[in-house]
Amino acid sequence: MVSITINDKPYQVEESSTILKACQKAGIDIPTLCHHERVKPTTVCGLCIVEVKREKEGKEESSLATSCNSNVKEGMKIYTDSDRTKERRKKAVERLIARAPEVPILRHLAEEYNISIPAEGEGCILCGLCVNMCEEVVGQVVFRFEGKGEERHLTAESDRCIACGACATICPTGYIHMDDIKERKIVHSELLLGPKSSIYVTSMQAVPNKPVINPETCIHFRTGKCGICSQVCEREAIDYEMKEEEIEVEVGNILLAPGFHPFNPEAMAQFGYGTLPNVLTSLEFEWLNCAAGPTGGEVLLENGEKPKAVALLHCVGSRDENFHEYCSRVCCMYALKFAHLIKEKTDAEVYNFYIDLRCFGKGYEEFYKRLLKEGVRFVRGKTGEITFPIYEEEKGKLVVRCEDTLVGRIRRIPVDMAVLCCALEPPEDAEALGRLFGVSRSKDGFFMERHPKLAPVSTSTDGVFIAGAAQGPKDIPDTVAQASAAASQVMSLIMKGEVELDAAISQIIPELCSGCRICNNLCPYTAISYDPNEKLSSINPVLCKGCGTCAAACPSEAIIAQFFTEDQIVSEIEGVLI
Amino acid sequence: MSFEPKIVGFLCNWCSYAGADLAGTARIKYLPNVRPVRVMCSGRVEPSFVMKCFAAGADGVLITGCHPGDCHYHEGNYKTIRRYSLLKRVLEQFGVEDDRVRLEWVSASEGDRYAKVVDEFVKKVKALGPFNGTKLLVK
């Protein structure tokens, strides 16, 4: 430790600390502009000037030093706002404010030292933070200084830029910033990505409530550099080398509940999702509505204003021969919920475009009646398309063209925002899951229950159960009911403790088996093994599932497929051919 | 009256038998010539069963199973494909027309497909006429 005085007060400070850090630790404020603790100091702006007095050969010397890059020494006396310091700082502010008048800290200091603030300036104070950040931390080396003296200016090689935004966040004057090319305040396609940084906690109520790294956007994974998060984390919990590991578990029962996958409305170009502004999917609108969402729950257009008219389109991708014939069951009800929320949060007109309003559950119809009282407009007719304005009153709006079957006319309704209630599709990896767990899928691609009425949550494979939207589109009450049903079926199996194995399995007769081993690798359950000394193959009765494939292949008819033996089938053949 | 072919159909319990059940619950109408024999997997159907069917007076044999990859026992139907392709060559040498034996994949949800497969196959066998190849015509 080193003992120094700051403004004539004694302090003990670590040896390697800079004057700036020592003062900050002591709670003394020193203005800085081009300083950032993650990057090498560039000592360009000069705001952090302090006066330093030291004993040298019996004489007290005073000098000015940029505190951001000078280290403390034994017996140093530091004065952070002596006249000499203020005078040098004033010159620095004058120089900087001329180039970047909008920077808050400069405007604040300008008032303090009553310096006039020019109307506009170039913005860049040549501090070089962006250069160092891009080189040291991001590792892309996009920025470079060119020219000397007056001509010294910043240049950028844009094709090396990976759009990580690190330079924009560090630029003290806001000269470098990230803009949406369409000047949108809310980019709704990013609504679902949540926070901007690559290391984030998925949501407030996330379980486990631990941050995760998104390798696609994280600079360390893209360029190998950065690593700030691991430097900052005191508990050193961040390990970039973490790889997926395979864990083997033994279970007696399996429940498949992979949920659903939302239909991507880009396939229905007529609704303009992805091309027209303010056309959102239902999940995007949910996140817009969410208090933890980007707008804190405010229903806003992309330009940040409140909508005056919102269209809710039912059956997008559902009840549609070209996409999904089935009804997704939940859209009508959450569309009504949206209508209510919009009415509650804005005074916008709300139009629901529906074919049939399916409010089948407990309290659902009453909810719909409540919506009618709140003045939501229900148009019975599937929307034909969302298109551009033609008439005067449609200027700047999205126009919803639909056939209103109750009125019997084609209508054009101008709205500011359209929410597409997209279909619920089977999960993307349903096919792989189905193959892995031996669960077949019905025509619409959802998992197939053993029996629609008598066994809705079990499958044709014993011990494998399904629940929730993966078995078919359903709302939360039904999903929870199915989950508990599946849990109870699993529990009854566990209570029983044992299960009777179907006896219709295959068996090898040793007297007939010649050890030809043709059956050995035919069994997907590895139930058949070969004993070299006995020169006989044998079937493990517990593993055998009774498919009979080995029995069909055995050239000496030594394998008996019980209950499906050769004699039984051959005699049935003779029987059915009477 | 006109020739009505007798056809033996091997249905795998998990897919095609369930598909035929679905055709039933959906009341889809199809021709009655196929007499189903239930097996646990199409992999259980031995080529010698097909020979036996013809020897016992069948005019056609239909083997059905799960689509490749969907087999309840994961790989049963792959063996069916292997045996079927070799059996077809042997049947050809025995003078059994190609259209008399057919392998079709029908999943548990394809009731309509099962009905279509049966109708198409019966028409084809009917066109070929009776099999009666086993009359030895020794003399």
Next chain:
Amino acid sequence: MAKLKLAIYWAAGCGGCDVAILDTNEGLLKIAEIADIVLWPVATDHKYEEIEKMADGAIDICLINGGVRNSENEHMTKLLRAKSKIVVAMGACAHQGGIPGLANLFTKETVLNRAYRETPSTENPDGILPVQRFSAQEGELIIPEFYNTVLPTAAVVDVDYFMPGCPPAIHQVAAVVDIIAKGDLPPKGAVIGASDKTLCDECTRPKEDRKVKKFYRPHEIIFDNQKCFLDQGIICLGPATRGGCGNRCTVKSNMPCRGCYGPAPKVHDQGTKFLSALASVIDSNDPAEINSIVSQIADPVGTFYRFGLAASYLRRKRSNEKN
């Protein structure tokens, strides 16, 4: 005890089985010791009339080798059945039709046409075919009627025992003679002179990886004489053929088994049974690749049914085909 009356007849076969009996060398003395031969066309000069004059069941044991291809075969087989207590269908031809049975892939016309006209060494400008009745100056000539289909003995008469093999192995012939001598014959209908297990049981070649990507005919590759043929992609009917022949092909002469000892005890159709086993070990799940692998087998019926065509479920190619 009195010497047994033994008849040995040669029907639609090559006579190799008779040679097999002769090959027992000293065994013949044993036969002569226990039995009097009442009929053996290839070795003794007995006449059919003698048999016809006998009382039914007069002959104790009758070894018939060769199936039924013409009316004489049928007549004599039926006659000997009537006259004998025990009829043994000896050799592949009597047991399951044998090589002659392969003619069942063709009709009578094609066979005669081939034999008397098309074969290169035949000089038959007028294309004369044999006829059953022909009146020459010497009188009317009648020859046996040539049937359209070859049948194994059991398809014509009730057979007591079967002795497979083409020909039956010498040590098996001697063994059968001993059983007959001691009189402890197994229950009726049994297969004697062979094992109940298939060839692989006695074959010394180790069997490893039953996965075949390509089939070879024996002349197409130089195969390892220690490893199992099937593992090398060579079609060997060992797994589907009864053992007991002493592995004279697979071990002694380094050639794959061709199935002459007939199917395993519970198998009805050796050909398709072997087909099922062989197809199951094809190492591919893609239909197109499977078809290409399968097309490498030159003559499936000829290979799988080399000896058992006449005893298979269908017995012959459908005959209302003009081929």
Next chain:
Amino acid sequence: MEAKIAGKKIGVFVCDCGANIAGKLNVPEVVEFASSLPGVAVCKEYRFMCSDPGQDLIKNDIKEQGLNAVVVAACSPRMHENTFRKACEAAGLNRYLFYMTNIREHCSWVHEDARDATQKAKALVSGAVLRTAFLAPLEMKKVKINPSTLIVGGGIAGIQAAIDLAEGGNHVYLVEKKPSIGGHMSQLDKTFPTLDCSA
């Protein structure tokens, strides 16, 4: 074949299934045909074989007539094979000496012409009876069940089932591919119809 079937005393029960089968098939004709088949000792028709009285019919005939095999011609074995197996077992007959053939989904419901459907039903019944000749008794094996459960998917369904099971004292592995469980429900703010929170 005849030797095998000689020792058999088979009971054939043809179900009307209300009108589902009897509405199309001439059931008495099938019954009469079945009774002429070799080895058939008893042959009956009943309105609902799967009902308790229907099952009692089988149980009583097994006991009284000493049947050693049972054939039921009714609906799909995927529906009631177990029902009838248990019935046979209750009457002391091994459950694998029972065979079921489907004359409803595969016959009465799918063929236009009643004559054809009846003929096909006869063929199926004859096939089943001849197959029964070779049925042999088999013993079921009992195997311990591993009490732990794997739940694939950590959405509301997976979570609910996991909680139910865990509270029941069972070990659960909940597998979720996303960084946090909650699935789509965690993306919702309010839920219909009560607009309560989705936490």
